[in-house]
Amino acid sequence: MQRILNHSLIHNKLSRWYEQNHRVLPWRETQDPYLIWVSEVILQQTRVNQGLDYYLRFIGRFPDIYTLAAASEDEVLRYWQGLGYYSRARNMHRAAQQAVAQGAEVFCHSEQLTPEAIFQQLLSLPGVGEYTAGAIASFAFNLPYPALDGNVYRVLARLYDCEIAFDTTLGKKHFRQLAWQLLDQDHPRLFNSAIMEFGALHCTPTSPDCTSCPIQSCCMAYAHHTVELLPVRKPRTALRERYLNYTIYCTPDMRTLLHQRTGKDIWQHLYEFPLEESDQLLPTEAHLPSIDLTHILSHQRIHARFHIKKVSELPQIPDTIAIAFSSIDDYALSRLTLRALDSFGNLL
Numbered sequence: 444m445q446r447i448l449n450h451s452l453i454h455n456k457l458s459r460w461y462e463q464n465h466r467v468l469p470w471r472e473t474q475d476p477y478l479i480w481v482s483e484v485i486l487q488q489t490r491v492n493q494g495l496d497y498y499l500r501f502i503g504r505f506p507d508i509y510t511l512a513a514a515s516e517d518e519v520l521r522y523w524q525g526l527g528y529y530s531r532a533r534n535m536h537r538a539a540q541q542a543v544a545q546g547a548e549v550f551c552h553s554e555q556l557t558p559e560a561i562f563q564q565l566l567s568l569p570g571v572g573e574y575t576a577g578a579i580a581s582f583a584f585n586l587p588y589p590a591l592d593g594n595v596y597r598v599l600a601r602l603y604d605c606e607i608a609f610d611t612t613l614g615k616k617h618f619r620q621l622a623w624q625l626l627d628q629d630h631p632r633l634f635n636s637a638i639m640e641f642g643a644l645h646c647t648p649t650s651p652d653c654t655s656c657p658i659q660s661c662c663m664a665y666a667h668h669t670v671e672l673l674p675v676r677k678p679r680t681a682l683r684e685r686y687l688n689y690t691i692y693c694t695p696d697m698r699t700l701l702h703q704r705t706g707k708d709i710w711q712h713l714y715e716f717p718l719e720e721s722d723q724l725l726p727t728e729a730h731l732p733s734i735d736l737t738h739i740l741s742h743q744r745i746h747a748r749f750h751i752k753k754v755s756e757l758p759q760i761p762d763t764i765a766i767a768f769s770s771i772d773d774y775a776l777s778r779l780t781l782r783a784l785d786s787f788g789n790l791l
């Protein structure tokens with residue numbers, strides 16, 4: 444079935460479509476591997492509109508790999524605050540330090556490296572998988588490596604009418620083979636940009652514009668009326684339910700307590716209010732205000748209650764620090780804590 448796809452026709456049509464339709468974005472205007480890497484990490488699980496502001500702020504403060512490597516983790520997390528998936532920022536920071544310790548060849552002296560060495564050096568960095576390595580290799584160096592993000596999986600699944608779940612081990616292997624087959628070896632930068640943007644804007648999850656699709660004649664799912672059924676994912680596992688009870692202490696001169704998370708759990712190293720985790724939300728004390736929030740993470744549903752306690756003096760609680768509310772922006776906070784602070788401001 445795959446052999447009947449006309450690859451060069453798809454290359455030509457997608458490139459032309461891209462030239463006429465793509466969004467102008469700063470990371471598309473550069474071939475600097477560091478800037479491309481930052482954009483790719485930010486855009487994982489983040490929409491372009493939201494990611495753009497973060498990207499500009501991040502590269503404003505950390506314009507090159509040396510600045511990022513030299514920064515403290517706390518500061519890097521502050522620039523990531525609100526984006527979620529903080530392990531991405533921590534990994535990027537560690538990767539920058541590793542790359543600099545090893546001479547930063549791939550970022551600064553790539554002319555001395557073979558294509559395979561560039562790809563392998565990228566892949567050896569913490570948090571850089573085949574997708575990110577392929578994206579940097581093709582966008583920065585125009586090297587023929589595929590870059591499979593969610594948009595590309597969807598376009599491939601439909602073009603090849605492939606009903607293997609793309610997020611399984613077997614599926615990843617199979618789709619990688621399809622991506623290698625379809626890759627335009629002569630113009631990998633343009634091809635990868637085009638297929639990703641085509642998936643993001645045209646062959647969308649719920650309303651692909653098949654009627655005016657430039658590659659409709661090559662699309663097996665269109666021919667077989669299976670477009671809406673694709674791509675296939677493995678069944679989702681149930682979310683873990685967690686109940687987090689926070690206390691927001693508040694003195695008359697607007698001071699409070701924060702605690703830094705440790706251990707291998709969500710929001711590692713971020714700051715939050717003192718916490719008691721239990722198997723259900725704890726009742727609110729009479730006449731005391733509280734804020735209830737539900738927060739969904741990839742594998743967990745967080746039920747959070749923030750108990751607001753006005754106190755004349757802050758209590759002594761181990762592993763907490765006393766701060767003024769006015770300096771809370773100096774601490775990297777979880778998105779849940781930021782949401783609670785928004786509501787807290789309205790309650791005052």
Ligand code: SF4
Nearest residue numbers: 646651653656662665
């Ligand atoms: S015909 Fe529809 S499903 Fe197929 S590639 Fe085009 S937009 Fe996507």
